[in-house]
Amino acid sequence: MILVFGKTGQLARELTAHQGITCLGRNQADLSDPAACADAIRQAQPQAVINAAAYTAVDKAEDEEALAAVINGDAPGAMARACAALNIPFVTVSTDYVFDGSGDAPWKPADAVSPLNAYGRSKLAGEEMVRGAGGAYAILRTSWVVSAHGSNFVKTMLRLGKERERLMIVADQIGAPTPARDIAAACLAMAQQLAEDPGKSGIYHLAGAPWTSWADFARAIFARAGIACEVEDIPASAYPTPAARPLNSRLDCTSLETVFGIPQPDWPMGLTEILKDLGELA
Template sequence: MRVLLTGASGQVGSALLRLLRKKYTVIAPASREFDLSQPDTLADRLDSIKPDLVINPAAYNWVDQAEDESALAFLINGTAPAVLARWAAAQGVPIVHFSTDYVFDGSGGRPWQEDDPTGPLSLYGQSKLAGERAVREAGGAHLVVRTAWVYAAEGVNFMRTIIRLAKQHETLRVVSDQFGTPTTAGTVASTLVQILQQGEADLGKVFDRAMGLLHVTNSGWTAWHGFASAIVQGVRSRGVVLKATSIVPIASKDYPAKAKRPANSQLDLSRLKDVYSIEPPSWETALAEELDTFLALDRSTV
């Protein structure tokens, strides 16, 4: 099977690339060669690549910057997925598209189910919701995968930022009234590969079992403050000297940002378990593994 993978230099994309290459022929063009900000060029590129499956984790994901660059955000997150999905539908090729917890308004206290009403608070969330709708409306075999709070041993993310700040400052101030599930890119990638392997001959049927929409995160939940505390404790327990001695919980209003974030980003995983019999590891277990990987990479560069 020939798989077109966008965003292969990103966190989820790079994790997928490592796993998919073990079994499939993967075409993973650089962004300049397959430019989602130039949607008019994509159909010709798809015609030349001739994939049997399209996987699209690429996105404009600068949440605050999207408030000022809404046209670009909608181009990459909304218009480009529409082009991919229409091409895929016309060719009878299944497509996997990644989305986000930011399509919800963050109200309430229970985890969000796939069919709950959406209501994005930010332009970023609106652009991602536009992409979801475009993929669904194209009418082909599709799976939209929503995830949240994604991080990895490499790249720019919360875990790496907290480690850097903990080496530089005695006190860290971290939001404690936003809740969700820290999720490793590796968990997202391995979950999708497990789903693909449940029916490669007819992925449309496999995706239909989830009604084309699925939530994928690690299990459990915490606040950003709890996540930061676990990161610092985990790094310190592995023998790394940190300057930080205090992690102070603060309210969202005390950490102003241009884009409003959901207070509740928990995603319900019942469909993932019931339909595909997959239960991701806890966020604490996944964090421990990711810290080991991070420190191995960090020490290899010293």
């Protein structure tokens, strides 16, 4: 049995589709109580643990950094230490927001980190605690998560695209959408391989291919859904938010394929599957 923290989020919903998964919702394990999360692991005695839960309200985190730090930092750290004591692998998901978004080269796992916002700092704190726990672990940094579940860019564009004739979308933030279904499959594969070879422990990147902008991603959504909404490119500076976002979210995923045999997912194919699941494919 693989124990998953999270039940209603995009990643957790995709993990529930797999066999041998036990998901813990907030009423069973609240990440604002790291000790309770560690206790849940000790009681369940699983074969591996995947942390699919997080504080993800990026802008709100600017005002709630202490809470974000507990949920994204202290809780994964407590989970990782509990797993290390039981000698089982721990997999957790992090973010491209640990980088400052400078330049245009894809970020490698070993590149220097420098978060621009509170959310990024909280996720980085979690990475550091997990690395220091002493057990078999994998930290999977990803970006622009999308699925047929929860709140995400695809569902927002489908709604707004039907309501408006024209949308202004940021065009100078470059990265790639990553289907939650592919992240779930990667987490499971990594947990299984870590159980056999703890030497694969480390930080890895998973993002869709090819690179794109939010504006071009919106155009792809509208084209596949048959929505006649025009997209106007704007710079991020024209759409200010409480939390600064990195302009360069490209992630180098080479090591994930080299070590675990997991290739970059094709996000256009993933988008088609999401729209089909939502009944929105033209």
